Amino acid sequence: MPLDLEEQEQLDQLKAFWQKYRNLITGVATVALFAYATYSGYQWWRNSQALEASKLYETMVSAIAKGDKEQTLRAADDLQKDFARTPYAPMSSLIAARIASDAGDSAKALDYLRWAAKNASNDAYLALAKMRLVSQLIEQGTEKDFAEADQILQGKPIAGFEALWLERRGDWYLAQKKNEEAKTSYQDAWKKLDQAKEFPEEARRLLKVKLDAVGGVAQ
Incomplete structure (x- = not known):
């Protein structure tokens, strides 16, 4: 069925519009699809990371139960290195800091607390890390320690x-x-x-x- 003049004019306008803007339209669509694919991939990666991190955290808990300090701290180090963006990393660092402190290794304890205070994304872990770091620095009692604690508290x-x-x-x-x-x-x-x-x-x-x-x- 032949098009009337009005329909033909609309079709010509649509063709002209597509010829002028097709690169932009195709580009936007491509970006949207890429963004969706990236988000879906990130969700999968995040879930996968959380699962692997939870397994390593369970290993750490088992090491604590056995009184194996070396394996406990090694698991905390691995969580920092490989799973820093999961909640398990700061959580394990706080535990490792306590274990290191109880063992008399205050320098190692401070390293764990500084890492958690810098990298924790959860507000509760972040606050706990900063407060415990301040307490540890105060306990150290040097002028440099007081200055670092003061800087944290000014935040x-x-x-x-x-x-x-x-x-x-x-x-x-x-x-x-x-x-x-x-x-x-x-x-x-x-x-x-x-x-x-x-x-x-x-x-x-x-x-x-x-x-x-x-x-x-x-x-």
């Missing part, structure tokens, strides 16, 4: 962990015998902690002990 607190941030600042002051500043930080931490009902009672008791030590009052 923006992780949301939900403001009270602990202030408490560590109080610890930082107290270790340098700046009791008044420590008292102020502890009291500010207490106010924040009082608003955060999800924190365990043990955290409140510990902060209360620190407040009492510097002559502060829990308000």
Whole structure:
């Protein structure tokens, strides 16, 4: 059935439009397909990585149960190296830091904590790594350690962990015998902690002990 003049004109316009923009249209479609394929591939890779990381983490847990420090730390190192983007890597680094610290290897413990504080994508692990790193540095007690701890504490607190941030600042002051500043930080931490009902009672008791030590009052 022959086209009438109006239909023929529309067809000619469509052909002209396609001739003018076909490279752009084809390019956009190609990019969209490539993006979808990349996303699908990334999802598969991420799931595969998580599965492999979980197996290695189970190996680490078994090593801990056996009291095998070397295998435990080796598993943590492998998780850092091969599965850094999974939650298992910072989680294992925090555990390894505790084991290294208990074994008297504070330098190794600091390395694990620094790695977790830099690479953890989960806010809880990130906050825990930074707070434990600050505590370890304060315990070391050198001028360089205090400076590194101060730099961390000057950063923006992780949301939900403001009270602990202030408490560590109080610890930082107290270790340098700046009791008044420590008292102020502890009291500010207490106010924040009082608003955060999800924190365990043990955290409140510990902060209360620190407040009492510097002559502060829990308000």
